[in-house]
Amino acid sequence: MASRFRGFLPVVVDVETGGFDCFRHALLEMAAVPIEMDDEGFLYPGETVSVHVEPAEGLEIDPKSLAITGIQLDHPFRDAQVERLALDRIFAPVRAAAKRNGCQRAILVGHNAHFDLGFLNAAIARVGHKRSPFHPFSTMDTVTLAGMAYGQTVLAKAVQAAGLPWDNNEAHSAVYDTERTAQLFCAVMNRWKQFNDVDLARAAE
Numbered sequence: 381m382a383s384r385f386r387g388f389l390p391v392v393v394d395v396e397t398g399g400f401d402c403f404r405h406a407l408l409e410m411a412a413v414p415i416e417m418d419d420e421g422f423l424y425p426g427e428t429v430s431v432h433v434e435p436a437e438g439l440e441i442d443p444k445s446l447a448i449t450g451i452q453l454d455h456p457f458r459d460a461q462v463e464r465l466a467l468d469r470i471f472a473p474v475r476a477a478a479k480r481n482g483c484q485r486a487i488l489v490g491h492n493a494h495f496d497l498g499f500l501n502a503a504i505a506r507v508g509h510k511r512s513p514f515h516p517f518s519t520m521d522t523v524t525l526a527g528m529a530y531g532q533t534v535l536a537k538a539v540q541a542a543g544l545p546w547d548n549n550e551a552h553s554a555v556y557d558t559e560r561t562a563q564l565f566c567a568v569m570n571r572w573k574q575f576n577d578v579d580l581a582r583a584a585e
Contacts, residue, residue, distance in 0.1 A: 381481040389483035390415040394558040398441030402498040406435035411554035413562040414477035425562035432460040464507040493519035542567040
């Protein structure tokens with residue numbers, strides 16, 4: 381894995397939020413899926429880690445966003461964590477996965493990855509976290525990858541174009557969207573590997 385992505389471990393991340401502005405709206409959910417590699421060099425999603433986040437003091441929550449995500453902030457089983465603890469809950473297994481794969485740090489993979497990284501970095505700055513495993517500005521975006529591979533940029537359509545299942549009733553939760561994005565990322569990367577392997581085999585003939 382370390383040689384495949386120049387020392388970076390791809391980690392798929394999705395956040396659910398109280399709006400679109402990472403400096404004004406609250407972070408409400410996070411999920412992450414480290415990408416693993418089998419003995420033949422094919423990628424597959426690792427274990428999902430997720431956390432509900434207690435809205436940081438002073439940040440806004442747009443009711444329209446809650447209507448889309450279905451998040452109930454007062455749900456008795458939500459078990460939300462303050463931002464510092466929520467970040468640690470995500471970072472610890474990501475850091476362990478990077479070390480296990482011989483990688484220096486993680487690189488965030490997302491569908492519209494700048495959105496997820498923006499909210500992640502804003503939370504890191506608010507709590508003064510010093511040990512983020514993620515690269516601070518580089519990302520890998522499945523919007524671009526799916527557009528190249530399948531001609532689709534909307535997550536639901538791209539996932540289905542890749543031959544993967546999609547359930548609209550489950551969409552817009554951090555866990556579901558992260559796991560589907562991870563499957564999409566692996567599908568594109570493995571498809572490229574298959575094409576590349578064929579080209580290398582032909583060149584060797």
